[in-house]
Amino acid sequence: MSKLQEMVAALPAEPCCPALTERELTVEEAELTAAMFKALGDPVRLRLFSKVASHPDSEACVCDIADVGVSQPTVSHHLKKLKEAGLLASERRGTWVYYRVEPAVLAAMGRLLTPAPATAA
Amino acid sequence: MSKLQEMVAALPAEPCCPALTERELTVEEAELTAAMFKALGDPVRLRLFSKVASHPDSEACVCDIADVGVSQPTVSHHLKKLKEAGLLASERRGTWVYYRVEPAVLAAMGRLLTPAPATAA
DNA sequence: CTGAAGCTTCGACATACGTCTATGTTGTCA
DNA sequence: TGACAACATAGACGTATGTCGAAGCTTCAG
Numbered sequence: 001m002s003k004l005q006e007m008v009a010a011l012p013a014e015p016c017c018p019a020l021t022e023r024e025l026t027v028e029e030a031e032l033t034a035a036m037f038k039a040l041g042d043p044v045r046l047r048l049f050s051k052v053a054s055h056p057d058s059e060a061c062v063c064d065i066a067d068v069g070v071s072q073p074t075v076s077h078h079l080k081k082l083k084e085a086g087l088l089a090s091e092r093r094g095t096w097v098y099y100r101v102e103p104a105v106l107a108a109m110g111r112l113l114t115p116a117p118a119t120a121a
Numbered sequence: 122m123s124k125l126q127e128m129v130a131a132l133p134a135e136p137c138c139p140a141l142t143e144r145e146l147t148v149e150e151a152e153l154t155a156a157m158f159k160a161l162g163d164p165v166r167l168r169l170f171s172k173v174a175s176h177p178d179s180e181a182c183v184c185d186i187a188d189v190g191v192s193q194p195t196v197s198h199h200l201k202k203l204k205e206a207g208l209l210a211s212e213r214r215g216t217w218v219y220y221r222v223e224p225a226v227l228a229a230m231g232r233l234l235t236p237a238p239a240t241a242a
Numbered sequence: 243c244t245g246a247a248g249c250t251t252c253g254a255c256a257t258a259c260g261t262c263t264a265t266g267t268t269g270t271c272a
Numbered sequence: 273t274g275a276c277a278a279c280a281t282a283g284a285c286g287t288a289t290g291t292c293g294a295a296g297c298t299t300c301a302g
Contacts, residue, residue, distance in 0.1 A: 021174040021222075025167060027190075034164040041159030042290080043151040046141075050151070053142040058237050062249065069148075074291055076250055095248055095299055103236045106142075113231035115224045116179050163260080183279065195261055197280055216269055216278055 016108055021116035036109055039085035044068050045078045049087060052099050059100040137229055142237035157230055160206035165189050166199045170208060173220050180221040 017029045025033065040046050051065040052058065066075045079099055082088040087106070088099045138150045146154065161167050172186035173179065187196045200220055203209040208227070209220045 020167075020171045021179065021227075023171075024175050025171040027164070027168070030164040030168045030171070034162055034167045037158045037167065038162030041155055041162040043148070043155040044290085046155045046158065047146055047148070047151045050141045050144075050146040053237065054144050058142065066249095070290085071292060072249075073251080073293080077290080080250080092249090092298085097249060101142075101237075106234050106236045110231050110234035110236070113227050113234065115228050115231070116174065116222075165260085187279095191260085192262060193279075194263080194281080198260080201280080213268085213279090218279060 017112055019114040019116075020112050021114060033109075033112060036085050036087065036105070039082050039087055042078070044070055044074070045082060048075065048078055049082055049101070052088060053101045053106070057100070058103065059098055061096045061098050063096060065099075138233055140235040140237075141233050142235060154230075154233060157206050157208065157226070160203050160208055163199070165191055165195070166203060169196065169199055170203055170222070173209060174222045174227070178221070179224065180219055182217045182219050184217060186220075 017025060017033055040049060047068050048065055051068075052060045055064065062075065062079065066072055068075065070078075079088065079090070083090055083099075086102060088101055090097055090099050092098075138146060138154055161170060168189050169186055172189075173181045176185065183196065183200065187193060189196065191199075200209065200211070204211055204220075207223060209222055211218055211220050213219075
């Protein structure tokens with residue numbers, strides 16, 4: 001189990017962090033959250049994630065998404081990173097391995113990016 | 122002007138990309154968007170961004186946010202990265218330099234992370 | 243049991259990244 | 273003008289990252 005996965009496991013069930021605009025993140029919050037953003041911070045990984053996320057039921061076989069211009073081992077490497085960041089989960093079904101997005105994590109990240117409320121005049 | 126800034130400038134005024142769950146990103150969209158996520162993918166940068174974003178008017182002097190445990194040049198380096206990614210803008214006012222978050226960009230990133238609608242039963 | 247398909251792991255390599263110290267630049271104030 | 277404060281840039285250095293080819297593991301068809 002990765003260090004990040006341990007951190008994720010140690011979190012309360014509720015979403016990690018306040019909106020970035022609400023208050024400054026603690027060191028620990030920043031560490032955890034940055035790891036998630038980092039996982040989406042590579043073009044190939046982002047495309048893989050988008051391919052999974054936009055599939056029916058937000059789930060796809062590796063064979064369905066592997067066409068992103070890099071070798072198959074590289075695809076596998078990137079999917080592993082996304083999984084370690086808590087963004088994807090995987091499950092083997094017979095010959096194929098399916099990856100699925102974690103909707104709660106996606107929502108939590110979205111919440112982080114909530115813009116600040118307009119300042120009173 | 123950085124390559125990324127050129128890409129940002131070349132975009133339509135409207136937010137860049139569809140939700141990651143809506144359809145798979147094109148290569149160009151992924152390139153641009155990944156650069157933004159990447160900018161937030163470092164703990165120190167994320168804390169700096171959060172410090173600016175949570176300040177009144179989403180704006181702060183470097184001197185207000187520089188205490189993140191790294192040297193002053195490193196802070197400057199990270200702020201530059203955030204600026205190149207289009208997440209922050211800067212302005213000199215006398216002795217001090219103020220950084221401010223771009224609310225539209227923040228909102229666009231948040232929209233990217235919109236969870237998929239529930240599948241019909 | 244054997245072979246093949248689907249995916250992961252391993253080891254190597256070039257490049258990118260985060261950090262530092264030293265030095266520049268810009269603005270303020272006496 | 274000179275000294276100082278606030279930031280930025282330059283250069284160096286160790287580590288992390290993205291990529292590949294080769295080899296390993298699982299599962300299924302025959």
